[in-house]
Amino acid sequence: MPRTDLPVTKIIRAGHDLAAALPTPAIADGHAFINNSRRMIRVKNANTAARTVTVQIPGEVEGQPLPDVPYTIPANDGDVLIPALPAIYNQSDGKVYLDYSDPAGLTVQVLELPVAG
Secondary structure, three states: OOOEEOOEEEOEOOEOOOOOOOOEEOOOOOEEEEOOOOEEEEEEEOOOOOEEEEEOOOOEEOOEEOOOEEEEEOOOOEEEEEEOOHHHHOOOOOEEEEEEOOOOOEEEEEEEOOOOO
16 A cells, blocks of 8 residues: 555644644554655654654665664653654655554654744
8 A cells, every 4th residue: 555645733833732642643554744844753652662663765875775764762652753854855756754663552743843934
């Protein structure tokens, strides 16, 4: 099955409630989202085992593929914020691709910072 696109939650100037549940459960086929310079990924783990979220890295250097970047999400309410660096993580379609070692217990959210000014 293809990846599922994640919705984007815009952070308002008054702040973002970090105690609220993340809206989207992780899925076996992975997620994607259109990226810009103001977006980041938040992942929570309610499982008793640590999980890994891998951000796919496109491209290569001197013919060698760049390694994907794994992020460990600690067990029992691990909560990790991952920067979505466009120059590194964006695929040719402008999206970031996320893979999960095991989606059980993981929830994910894409947050977008407000525009300055």
